[in-house]
Amino acid sequence: GNSVTQMEGPVTLSEEAFLTINCTYTATGYPSLFWYVQYPGEGLQLLLKATKADDKGSNKGFEATYRKETTSFHLEKGSVQVSDSAVYFCALDFGNEKLTFGTGTRLTIIP
């Protein structure tokens, strides 16, 4: 079946540090890939997405590139801020109304 594996958290970084959250997937075929962010006490917000190989999704300084050869979609940001503290979920979708989530990575940024 389809699955998403994210790096274990929690991740704690200092402000302005470089961020990488690893995400790999297992799927039959070529899904669309997403990163969702969940701030404390809130629902999920779509952060970025990529729908085919080599696409790069980007938003709010975050980037992720769809790598078919390594089945990966790692999230990166060059300089994190305290306001980026949240839980980040990698997810995949084949357009069949079944979004498959990773386990989530809790990120804490220290001033």
Next chain:
Amino acid sequence: DTEVTQTPKHLVMGMTNKKSLKCEQHMGHRAMYWYKQKAKKPPELMFVYSYEKLSINESVPSRFSPECPNSSLLNLHLHALQPEDSALYLCASSQVTANPNYGYTFGSGTRLTVV
């Protein structure tokens, strides 16, 4: 309007109570979803409605009863819940299409506590 609105934001109910969660969207999305999220876990899919018809039921206990009265509204009726049903309940909506380019829009959730 690009939001999914959920009410109430918080709900405390006894195990013998009957209550309902409500979800509304005005983006013209014809697929709507209920997810359950326990603490420090990813959301788990419960139900999917496509064109107001139930298309996916992930073997959810019958004490949870979904309803889609029209294309903008989705309800989740709750009856005889257990304490382990305490969780954040998320509603989402999306276009109905085999092309997943559009993604899903989530509401802020209802935090349910069963006592």
